[in-house]
Amino acid sequence: MPIDNPAYDKAFEYLENGHADSSFYYFNAARQVFLEQGDSLFVAKCLINMSITQHEKADYFGAQETALQAIPILNENESEHHAFLSMNYNVLGLASFYLKDYPRSISFYEQAIKYSDNSENTLAYRNNLAVSLMDSKEFTEAQAIYASILKKTNKNSIEYARILANLARIKWKQDPTYPAVDEFFTSLRIREKENDFWGQNASLAYLTEYYEFSKSDSALFFAKKWYNIAKKIESPHDQIKALKKLIKLSPNNSSKYYFQTYNVLNDSIQEARLAAKNQFTMVRYEVEKNKADNLILQKDNADKAYNISRQRMWTAGISIFSVVVIIGGIFWYKRRKERLQLEAQNRIKANQLNISRKIHDVVANGLYRVMTEIENREDIDQDGILDRLEMMYEKSRDISYETEEAKSEQQDYHIQIAELLKSFVSENRKVIIAGNDTEQWERIDVGANEQIHHVLQELMVNMRKHSQATNVIIRFDWDTELLRIYYSDNGIGMSRSFEAGNGLEGIGNRIKSLNGHITFKDREEKGLKIEVSIPIL
Template sequence: MPIDNPAYDKAFEYLENGHADSSFYYFNAAKQFFLEQGDSLFVAKCLINMSITQHEKADYFGAQETALQAIPFLNENKTEHHAFLSMNYNALGMATDDIKDYPRAISFYEQAIKYSNDPQNTLVYRNNLAFSLLNNKKLEEAQQIYTDIIQGTHKSPAEYARVLANLARIKWQQDPTYPAIHEYLISLKIRKQEKDFWGQNASLAFITDYYEKQNPDSALIFAKRRYAIAKTIKSPNDQILALKKLIKLSPSDSSKYYFEIYNSLNDSLQQARIAAKNQFTMIRYEVEKNKAENLILQKDNADKAYNISRQRMWTAGISIFSVVVIIGGTFWYKRRQERLQLEAQNRIKANQLNISRKIHDVVSNGLYRVMTEIENRENIDRDGIIDRLEMMYEKSRDISYETEVTKPEQQDYHIQIAELLKSFVTENRKVIIAGNDAEQWARIHVDIKEQITCILQELMVNMRKHSQATNVIIRFDWDVDVLRIYYSDNGVGMSESQVDGNGLRSIGNRIERLNGSITFINQEEKGVNIEVLMSIL
């Protein structure tokens, strides 16, 4: 029996009424409730629906991240989980397809087919797989799939029309003289009969491409029809694609008119995508913030109750037996001495840990970075290396004297970050940096920058030592008062011992001191995804 969860029912009500933001909010709230109750299947259902909503609003990276979070909650050994595994992998495939990462999208679609137990869904997943293969220029593989599945579409005219058009498109791409227009027109006719407007949009796009070179006048006619259909289905993406064709095919006067529409629509679309992404992020942030505030309130109430109970106990004890007071006082004094001794020991340990951390950051990781540059660069900046070693020497002396002087920045921070990350580039490894904005960094206090530098350096050193990655991506996303750092690589993943190692534990401690959070998404042999969130005010 599923657990009664009003937020889950509300989420579907809003979904059916077309209120994506409210639906996303309640799915997120329902997910938290199911998580507390230990119902992993319904946690996964919430995440899958959230991912689909993000994809529909063109937040493709967000959709990917949410769908990946659902995987650990689904058990491939449980038959009742298979339908949701296939649904989730299909959602991952679509989001990955839209960012044009076709090889990975193909892998996700294959997983969706593997776990699918519904013939109709399998047909859809195979069609998606074939479309990804087609975009990846694997025409023969795509053609084989379309040829196989077209036989099973006789019960669904809309599916038959879709497969027929895609199969004709492949044949035309393989042989530009192939008369694909006949199948295109048949497919368009069926889709009109079925009132399949999205399908008509696809058919008109194929026909426009077919006529573009050999008969531009006909191509212009079908491009106009596609633009009209795209407006009917309220698809800004398809309107933009249709407008591009109209600009290209129309006379100069009309082309200028379409270009103005294109510019306005494109600006609106970009703003809508940014707003949707920020909206979903803020919904999650507010939910987590409220959760944290509730936990703090519960703790305060528990502390107050405990203090009241203790006070009553002491009062009763004093009122009844003075001997108990003496014994209690003696016991308290002993405990106090032990506590003071323990606090002194803890301060010593904390000081030792602080010095150890500084040595690790300044000396170990600094030397490791210098070694990496020397190893991977043919032309070594000898003076730059000497300056850097001298700087490490000075910082080491500061550590030995227990100084905490924060030195002024010698170089623009965005340049420091770029140089730090690019020092790990090799012939076999790319490091891609996004969002490294000088104006944004200018808002950050120098102490926070130092911590961010240490966090990034630790991540990159850990990557080089253990991951065997060939591609590393670091992305900085900026809000008014929050910075999110996304790290991902395509290496071999991390074992449990590496996740619990000193380096990553040090990262966690730093982020905790900055009132931030860190999330690991570790997939064996498929790389690592890490999200760091911290306040920057």
């Protein structure tokens, strides 16, 4: 049973519908499937059909190349391969004939006859052989073939008409005085009766050639009929040959018309052939590429088979070593992660204790002093009190960026970040956020999240107070082991003489506590860019 190959069936559908180019493509696709499955006979069938298509499209070199690939695949000792061997050699013979390589075409036709197991096909191959012999001036051998075929052929058949005309043409080529015209007319009448238009095309060509130098008016008459038949059978090759005769035999006024027609048709044929050759070249490139890939795969398999015995010797040892390394690596990684987390937590606790002290010393004591002054003094300096409250506000704000309560644990952290940043949006200010991915934030522990939250808050507060920016961009880039935060705005920027206040110093301390790094860029002219990088534990 043949392998199920939809491309093979589709190729024949296109072939039957006259779409030779598409059939070529699908035969090539089917060939690759058969090749992978090891079905050599169907690989050869695909190649033969591809070469026939190339021959019909006048890509003779391509047809030879494709057909030659099928020869080593077919086995002359297998009787079921013989029919395909004969078809393949016939294609090679036809391609060689049209390339005017007559000795090689003769050799290929002889091989086609040798492997043919069908009498009708054998007859066609012998006829092709005789044509090549005739064009290579081996008239005696060609005449002998036609004479032997003619004896076995029904006198009223299309095949008889063809052999009769070809035999008469050979005799006339050998002896220009031979009256071949009677046999030409006999052959033509049979072909007209059988509606064999291709046969009529050949007979009219022979009659034109026969009368060309003896009766030019008769030659012109048959040349016109030949040209009309060639158009009817849609054979550009025969139309070109007929037009050449019409140009030569016609009066000047008609000759010019035929010459123009010849030029247009010839250009069209050349363009069509070039297009076909280019199209088939690309498909043949894929054929060769697949072949090369297959050879490389075979070589790789051979190398693997050669090395497999040595690999088995090392497999057990390498496996044990790998297990030890993996277990040790996991244990080391966990210990390292625990250690880093513990260190981070300790730093956070120490920072929290420090902040608690600041709240007590700065805010509580300051508020107590103001309250005492208000309580004990009747003439309250309202402006002074406001200035001192403003000062305490600034100091408490410096502390608040470290002590603000974390968002509810029930709310996703990426939502907290989004709400924080979007809270700074106003009618005159846009805030653009990128890379705020919930899955990525899950890689950051809670303590680090709080620190990052405060860093972002401080950046945005500074922006609102100092930058005069109308556009702010915050982008989070996540690598395997590193989080990068890019901040940029179109505000007034920071001059080199700018001195960082508590807020920016606090940002630096927080990032340092996370083993991170902060970089300020474009500190001159307009705008500010900040890059923060924090390791992901």
